[in-house]
Amino acid sequence: MRKVLTTAAVALFAISTLSAVSAAPASAAMVKNGQSCKKLNAKTSYTFKGDRYTYTCQKNPYVNKTRLTWTVAECVTAIKEEAASRKDLAAQRAAGLDASTLGTYQLLVDMAVDLRDLACARGV
Numbered sequence: 794m795r796k797v798l799t800t801a802a803v804a805l806f807a808i809s810t811l812s813a814v815s816a817a818p819a820s821a822a823m824v825k826n827g828q829s830c831k832k833l834n835a836k837t838s839y840t841f842k843g844d845r846y847t848y849t850c851q852k853n854p855y856v857n858k859t860r861l862t863w864t865v866a867e868c869v870t871a872i873k874e875e876a877a878s879r880k881d882l883a884a885q886r887a888a889g890l891d892a893s894t895l896g897t898y899q900l901l902v903d904m905a906v907d908l909r910d911l912a913c914a915r916g917v
Contacts, residue, residue: 824848824863827915833861855913868913875905 823839824830830850838847846865853864854872882898890898 825916826863826865826868826913827853828863830861830863837863853913855909865912868909871905871909871912875902875909878902878905 823841824837826848832850835850836847838845840846848863848865849869850861851864851869852858852860853862853868855868878898878901882895882902885895885898
């Protein structure tokens with residue numbers, strides 16, 4: 794009898810959870826980095842746990858170069874920062890700086906790549 798009641802309670806909980814999830818309006822759906830979108834430069838934003846996220850519909854060079862996807866604003870900034878760091882490193886190499894200084898510039902490039910990986914990952 795106890796096993797039947799426990800099973801019934803779990804089933805009731807699962808059904809109520811599934812019906813609550815399916816009853817959520819489509820307009821409340823959150824977009825994520827890498828999801829397909831239809832209109833170039835369309836923007837959307839939402840607040841989640843006190844943080845505001847802004848997405849733009851564009852070709853995300855990190856996720857998919859060929860189709861339009863939602864791209865979070867921080868991803869675009871991170872890609873630009875990475876490109877600038879790589880350009881600085883190349884300029885310092887061309888200037889013939891010593892190895893320790895070049896190591897610092899390489900560290901900045903590595904940090905920019907890590908930041909890009911975090912900001913541009915699919916599903917963010």
